[in-house]
Amino acid sequence: xxDLDAFIAGLPKAELHxxxxxxxxxxxxxxxxxxxxxxxxxxxxxxxxDYFTFRDFAHFIEVYLSVVDLxxxxxxxxxxxxxxxRDMARQQIRYAELTITPFSSVRRGIPDAAFVEAIEDARKSxxxxxxxxxxWCFDIPGEAGLEAAEETARIACELQPEGLVxxxxxxxxxxxxxxxxxxxxxxxxxxxxxxxxxxxETTGPGTIWDALxxxxxxxxxxxxxxxxxxxxxxxxxxxxxxxxxxxxxxxxTRAVRTLDEHPLKELVDAGxxxxxxxxxxxxxxxxxNTEYAVAARLxxxxxxxxxxxxxNAVTASFMDDAAKARLAAEIDAYARSWxx
Numbered sequence: 462x463x464d465l466d467a468f469i470a471g472l473p474k475a476e477l478h479x480x481x482x483x484x485x486x487x488x489x490x491x492x493x494x495x496x497x498x499x500x501x502x503x504x505x506x507x508x509x510x511d512y513f514t515f516r517d518f519a520h521f522i523e524v525y526l527s528v529v530d531l532x533x534x535x536x537x538x539x540x541x542x543x544x545x546x547r548d549m550a551r552q553q554i555r556y557a558e559l560t561i562t563p564f565s566s567v568r569r570g571i572p573d574a575a576f577v578e579a580i581e582d583a584r585k586s587x588x589x590x591x592x593x594x595x596x597w598c599f600d601i602p603g604e605a606g607l608e609a610a611e612e613t614a615r616i617a618c619e620l621q622p623e624g625l626v627x628x629x630x631x632x633x634x635x636x637x638x639x640x641x642x643x644x645x646x647x648x649x650x651x652x653x654x655x656x657x658x659x660x661x662e663t664t665g666p667g668t669i670w671d672a673l674x675x676x677x678x679x680x681x682x683x684x685x686x687x688x689x690x691x692x693x694x695x696x697x698x699x700x701x702x703x704x705x706x707x708x709x710x711x712x713x714t715r716a717v718r719t720l721d722e723h724p725l726k727e728l729v730d731a732g733x734x735x736x737x738x739x740x741x742x743x744x745x746x747x748x749x750n751t752e753y754a755v756a757a758r759l760x761x762x763x764x765x766x767x768x769x770x771x772x773n774a775v776t777a778s779f780m781d782d783a784a785k786a787r788l789a790a791e792i793d794a795y796a797r798s799w800x801x
Contacts, residue, residue, distance in 0.1 A: 478705030483741025546587035600629030688724035703777035
């Protein structure tokens, strides 16, 4: 392990773009697959590496949904959520906004109240036992259409668990226009939730503009095609609208061909507030520490630059000001002790 890798391993972090089911480790996925043998998902952890090799974004969605199908009762939900937090704790992640898709579980027969109770129980245990603070983004699976939007908005606004902070939109972008979801985002925003849709991952900057204008996005999931539009880059930089960038994910889903072609540096050079995230880490063979190492290479960062990158996630998070100040101070103290 290099000195920089060692620094990253101990660096306190926040993560803002990471999916609930997509964070299931091979051990947990294999355990769930063994419990549900009618699934196409392999129950051998080693076989999962091949299973998680994606031809394109559409194939990724197909595989992702097959893993979603393993989450069939509240016990599965609670187990997954707590184990995701355990993996985060190992990476010194202090705070994470976990994107959760309640529609996918509720339509498979888990009652909405039981689903919410399971994630909340796991959240409280993770904070008490692991020191990881979890918050939720309830997102619409775009491929499931307006029925999913209606149900997600209903669950978010009616049940509104204590850990819920934001409302999102995931799934494929191609063929799923952002403006049709405006009424559901309006309801969520009126209920006090923040707007964090995916946009501009596999589509052009027009999708990002739609997310800003119609969905009133406060952060953008991915947003990498903003690099193609100087006016959009200036708008994002001026308004301090953060992008949740996930480099390895973009390669795995073929949104970008190679890391050397990734627009991360263009976004940063344009003054955009950029955070680095893992998205669906085990599925993409990565974790947040690896993404920081990727960013360090692409942006030529030393420990000072990595410290600033970690603080970007704190700035862009939906923590309250006191919590932001505490985590930023912890990051700075760690960096000083390392240099000392």
